[in-house]
Amino acid sequence: MPSAPARVVSVPVNQIREITQAAWAAPDSIVLSIGEPAFPVARHVLEAGISALDRDDTNYTPNAGIGPVRAAFAARFAHLSGVDDDPSRVFVVAGAQQGLHLALSTLISAGDEVLIPDPGYPTFTMTVGLLGGVSVPYPLVPHHGFQPRVDDLQQLVTPRTRVLMLNSPSNPLGSVFDHDLTRELVRFAHQNDLWIISDECYEAFTYDVPHVSPARFDAGGPEAVPEAVEARVITSLTLSKTYGLTGLRIGALVTPPGMETVLNNVMEATVSCVSATSQYAGLAALTGPQDYVSTALDHYRSNRDAATAVLDGLGIDYLDARGAFYLWANLSHATGGDVRTWTRTFLAERGVALAPGTAFGSMGEGWVRIALCGRTEELVEGLSRLPAPPLHD
Incomplete structure (x- = not known):
């Protein structure tokens, strides 16, 4: 049998899925390793999807999505970021992960470098490698509150660097970039001729601090930095976390002007379009009552x-x-320098699944990510x- 290309074979195992699937196979495990919202989907969202099926609205849609859905995403983005984007620059995607693949597919060639947060969500690195790119981790360290530092980023830039990945609110850290840091990061990207892919999947969930979108400081934004001659920020949104629609696979990319044709072509070559049923359910989520979001936010804060x-x-x-719905905890006193193995042992002996910090990069050694989105009692x-x-035993 022919062998797979090296870039495919080298895609690492997702350690989050590894520990979670082991927990699912073990009876009575307490699963705190995966970010699956625990609330039932709002009834009006389900009914919108059911209605689409009842009227047999199951055909292809435009590559970029149904017009009203694109407009609804644009309206939400304008409300959150202060950036009034044209719906023609919104592309409806099959969840944030497909959106990440779509964005990177249009931005990098083989050998191009992408600055990735460490700790950061594992599919950032996985997707870059699958496309033949090179992930260059930038360190997020405890004594700086796990926040990016421009000095660290500047030392990593080479002539092959193409993209800066940002994620706020952060999965796995629960950290949130403030106004000044976000502006500084956008300015750094423009000074170094880089694209920004901003993962804002948890934008609806912050605690006593605002969510600040990098698009505010991009060309066309209300606080554009002086260096922003042309827009360089691509924003990734999803309904998976905000409305508990993880299985419907629907999100959006909000893109700069001029990318419409190439993104349409790449979308056609990957998934063609998102399921019409999911889009109509998503439209109901975006435009209908928002009780689910406020209830979820209160629950995650309480947890x-x-x-x-x-x-x-x-x-x-x-x-x-x-922000987000994760807690980043230091178990280095117990893990013996191998948190991945320790989480498997802890699951086997104590019946609790936690995501090992090394799932998110080498800087996560000794730490674990705790999902806060399930039942409080568990x-x-x-x-x-x-x-x-030891001092607390």
Whole structure:
């Protein structure tokens, strides 16, 4: 049998899926390793999808999506970012992951470099490698609150660097970029002739701090930096987390002017278009009652507070979560320098699945990501089984 290309064979295992699938196979496990919202989908969203099926609205749609859906995404983006984008620059995609693949497919060639946060979401690196690019991790470290530093980024730029990946609110960290840092990062990208792909999948969930979109500071934005002669920010949105529609696979890319034709062509060559049923359900989510979002936000905040109370009681260090629905906790006192193996052992012995920090890059060694989106009782019980540092035993 012919062998697969090296760029395919070298795509690493997603350690989040690895531990989660092991937990699903083990009866009565408490699964805190995956970001799956626990609430039922809002009824009006389900009914919109059902209505589309009832009227047999199951044909192809335009590559970029149904007009009203694109307009609804554009309206949401304008509300969140202050950037009034034309719906013609919104591309409806099969979830944020397909959107990431679509964006990178249009921006990089074999050997091109992409600056990736470390710790950062694993499919950033996986997708770059699958496309023949080179991931260059930029460090996010505890003593700087796991925030990017322009000095670190500048040292990594080479003539092959094409893209800067940003993610705020962060998965896995729960960190959020403030106004000044976001502006500084956009300015750095323009100074170095880089594209920005801004993953804003958790934009609806921040706690006592605002979400700031890099597009605010891009050309055409309300606070464009002086260096922004032409737009360079591509924004990734999704309905998976905001409305609990993880299985419907629907999101959007908000793109700069001039990319419409090439993105249409690449979309045709990958998935052609997103399911019409998912698009009509997504339209209902975007334009209908927003109770789901406010209820989810309150639940995630409450779970964050419950989880940190347990960790405080055990004396376990963690990063204060300001967004998304994850808590980043330091278990280096227990992991022996191999957190991936430790999470498997902890699952086998204590029945709790946590995502190992190395799923998100080498800087995650000794740390774990805790999902805050499930039932409070399971979250508290699972975390109560964690080993305390020696001084707190």
